[in-house]
Amino acid sequence: MNPFRKNNKQLSIFVTAGFPELNALPSQIEFSQSKGIDFIEVGIPFSDPMADGPTIQESSEIALKNGMNVGLMFEQLATVNVNIPLVIMSYFNPIMHYGLERFLKQCKSCGIAHVILPDISMEVYKKLYRTTFEKYGVTLCFLITPSTSSDRISKMSSLSSNGFLYLVSSNMTTGNSVKSASVSEEDVKRIREAAGDTPMMIGFGIKSRGDVLEAQKNADGAIIGSAYIRALSEGRQEEFISSVSSPELQNL
Amino acid sequence: MISTIDYKQPDELGFYGDFGGAFIPELLRPNVEELNNAFLAMRDNATFQEEFQDLLRNYVGRPSPLYYSQYLSETYGAKIYLKREDLNHTGSHKINNALGQILLAQRMNKRKIIAETGAGQHGVATATACALLKMECIVFMGEKDMERQAPNVQRMRMLGATVIAATSGSKTLKDATNEAIRYWINNPDAYYLIGSVVGPHPYPEMVAYFQSVISQEIRSQLIEKEGKSVPDKVIACVGGGSNAAGAFHHFYCESTELIAVEAGGMGVDSGKSAATSALGIDGVLHGSKTILMQDEDGQVVEPHSISAGLDYPGIGPEHANAIRKERTLAINVTDQEAVDAAFELTRNEGIIPALESAHAIATLKKINFKSDEIVVINLSGRGDKDMSTYQKHYESIS
Numbered sequence: 242m243n244p245f246r247k248n249n250k251q252l253s254i255f256v257t258a259g260f261p262e263l264n265a266l267p268s269q270i271e272f273s274q275s276k277g278i279d280f281i282e283v284g285i286p287f288s289d290p291m292a293d294g295p296t297i298q299e300s301s302e303i304a305l306k307n308g309m310n311v312g313l314m315f316e317q318l319a320t321v322n323v324n325i326p327l328v329i330m331s332y333f334n335p336i337m338h339y340g341l342e343r344f345l346k347q348c349k350s351c352g353i354a355h356v357i358l359p360d361i362s363m364e365v366y367k368k369l370y371r372t373t374f375e376k377y378g379v380t381l382c383f384l385i386t387p388s389t390s391s392d393r394i395s396k397m398s399s400l401s402s403n404g405f406l407y408l409v410s411s412n413m414t415t416g417n418s419v420k421s422a423s424v425s426e427e428d429v430k431r432i433r434e435a436a437g438d439t440p441m442m443i444g445f446g447i448k449s450r451g452d453v454l455e456a457q458k459n460a461d462g463a464i465i466g467s468a469y470i471r472a473l474s475e476g477r478q479e480e481f482i483s484s485v486s487s488p489e490l491q492n493l
Numbered sequence: 494m495i496s497t498i499d500y501k502q503p504d505e506l507g508f509y510g511d512f513g514g515a516f517i518p519e520l521l522r523p524n525v526e527e528l529n530n531a532f533l534a535m536r537d538n539a540t541f542q543e544e545f546q547d548l549l550r551n552y553v554g555r556p557s558p559l560y561y562s563q564y565l566s567e568t569y570g571a572k573i574y575l576k577r578e579d580l581n582h583t584g585s586h587k588i589n590n591a592l593g594q595i596l597l598a599q600r601m602n603k604r605k606i607i608a609e610t611g612a613g614q615h616g617v618a619t620a621t622a623c624a625l626l627k628m629e630c631i632v633f634m635g636e637k638d639m640e641r642q643a644p645n646v647q648r649m650r651m652l653g654a655t656v657i658a659a660t661s662g663s664k665t666l667k668d669a670t671n672e673a674i675r676y677w678i679n680n681p682d683a684y685y686l687i688g689s690v691v692g693p694h695p696y697p698e699m700v701a702y703f704q705s706v707i708s709q710e711i712r713s714q715l716i717e718k719e720g721k722s723v724p725d726k727v728i729a730c731v732g733g734g735s736n737a738a739g740a741f742h743h744f745y746c747e748s749t750e751l752i753a754v755e756a757g758g759m760g761v762d763s764g765k766s767a768a769t770s771a772l773g774i775d776g777v778l779h780g781s782k783t784i785l786m787q788d789e790d791g792q793v794v795e796p797h798s799i800s801a802g803l804d805y806p807g808i809g810p811e812h813a814n815a816i817r818k819e820r821t822l823a824i825n826v827t828d829q830e831a832v833d834a835a836f837e838l839t840r841n842e843g844i845i846p847a848l849e850s851a852h853a854i855a856t857l858k859k860i861n862f863k864s865d866e867i868v869v870i871n872l873s874g875r876g877d878k879d880m881s882t883y884q885k886h887y888e889s890i891s
Contacts, residue, residue: 287791288792288793289662289667289671289778290671291518291671291674291675291779291780292678293675294675298661305790305792310790310791311790311791332777333516334776334785334787334791334793335792337776337777338774338776338787338791339790360517360518360777360780361516362515362516362519364506364515365506365515365516368506383519384520385519386519386522388522389519409520412520412678412680412681413678414678417679
């Protein structure tokens with residue numbers, strides 16, 4: 242069953258595996274669970290993250306210097322008692338190098354059923370990788386933007402129907418401090434119609450409670466990346482999560 | 494050996510065999526689609542072609558000479574010709590592609606051009622094309638490359654371009670390309686003028702197309718000089734591989750031996766090399782699948798070459814495919830061998846080659862030729878920008 246139920250106002254955070262310390266991942270997952278976060282995106286660092294702004298670039302660089310890699314991330318995940326969905330986010334090269342089949346097998350054995358790979362397009366996925374993903378029951382969750390056509394969104398929606406579509410503002414790398422992630426009402430309406438029953442999350446540029454509320458109004462949830470990474474590097478993750486969470490979550 | 498595969502024609506998703514494609518985030522899809530449509534329309538458009546050919550002739554100074562080098566021919570025992578791309582306006586083959594793409598950008602109503610550059614030759618070519626057509630120009634260049642190719646930074650600035658230093662990673666061409674892609678994501682109204690046969694489809698095909706004038710001219714020039722249009726060997730250096738793509742283009746379906754020269758740096762096994770096809774395995778970088786230098790965790794490694802234009806961890810997908818299928822032979826040449834070859838050419842022919850092109854010259858020592866063989870070396874650029882490197886060598890030998 243799809244764990245990203247529709248209209249459930251979810252909140253997700255992104256963490257870079259191996260940041261700020263090599264072994265930070267398990268405790269970050271436990272911490273996030275305890276704070277009522279609905280699902281976590283775990284980023285596998287890559288040396289050349291082309292869709293990422295400076296914050297995630299820097300966290301990736303530090304994680305790599307710390308010695309993080311795909312195999313180690315799986316080892317660390319195996320030590321945590323996870324009770325919310327984990328979604329792996331990376332670029333394709335480290336996964337291709339690890340071996341896609343080996344990677345998906347590991348995902349399955351760690352209970353991970355969703356992966357985001359921004360540099361894999363729908364066309365390339367269908368031509369080269371879909372069969373392997375389906376063999377292990379792992380869903381590739383596609384990125385969409387307000388410029389993506391309805392026809393394309395509905396095709397991606399059926400490919401990602403066991404996961405979600407990740408809506409990003411069309412013209413920004415992650416953590417853009419100038420632009421906000423807001424999408425026009427008109428676009429939201431069109432995109433939601435095209436997405437059908439597949440849940441939709443909004444990410445890239447979400448940094449405040451206001452952004453979260455706006456995203457949750459327009460979609461099924463919000464994903465916070467760079468802003469959380471920044472908080473983490475400044476040691477104010479607790480305060481940050483409280484500031485963006487709903488009052489009910491804060492009372493947990 | 495006659496090729497039966499059309500190496501220069503990718504499939505509908507931009508794959509050359511296993512390599513190429515468009516590995517891009519959805520954010521870039523509209524940009525890339527718009528570009529592909531414009532390219533397909535202009536390729537067959539007579540007015541566009543006329544304008545492009547006119548610029549190549551009257552602005553670049555084409556055709557570039559095919560020069561018979563008596564010295565090299567006698568020394569290495571073959572009929573050796575130099576394709577003098579170094580004599581083009583701006584000093585290298587890069588201007589061919591820059592002009593082709595700027596005309597395309599103009600027709601797409603773009604006003605702002607962005608580019609990445611390694612040695613600065615593509616940056617200078619792009620800044621030149623932008624000055625000509627009065628477009629805004631932003632060039633991303635690795636911080637390290639800005640130091641070692643300082644004259645080109647000055648030229649770009651004089652031409653009115655803004656040069657932005659890429660300070661991430663190895664601070665070279667790879668990182669300049671990352672910055673250009675990120676800028677493009679954040680500013681989709683800009684036109685990204687890629688300088689090599691890399692990047693997502695249709696860039697590898699398009700850049701090779703605009704550079705193919707090189708092999709087209711070689712064919713007609715050889716008829717004049719040798720009575721036949723097909724040489725036995727064509728030799729060109731490869732970083733991303735745009736000058737090689739242009740020099741090989743019209744010979745893939747002939748019996749010509751194609752030799753791609755990669756930068757061996759301090760030696761292939763030294764850990765300081767940019768010999769991609771010798772050291773790389775299949776990977777994805779900058780929007781295409783190719784042969785890529787990477788570590789045991791799939792992280793892209795920082796290559797090394799004395800030549801900023803060859804200092805790239807990947808290789809164009811068309812070359813990756815042709816090398817893997819043994820249509821193209823990859824050879825590598827060390828920093829020292831390249832510098833020595835540059836001095837040899839300078840002292841005996843009075844031609845100071847770019848460090849990149851010197852790699853192609855240096856392969857002459859590594860190949861056994863038959864005496865009547867016709868060999869064409871693509872002399873992709875001139876060495877003015879490399880004076881400080883050459884100066885150090887000069888001081889060490891004098």
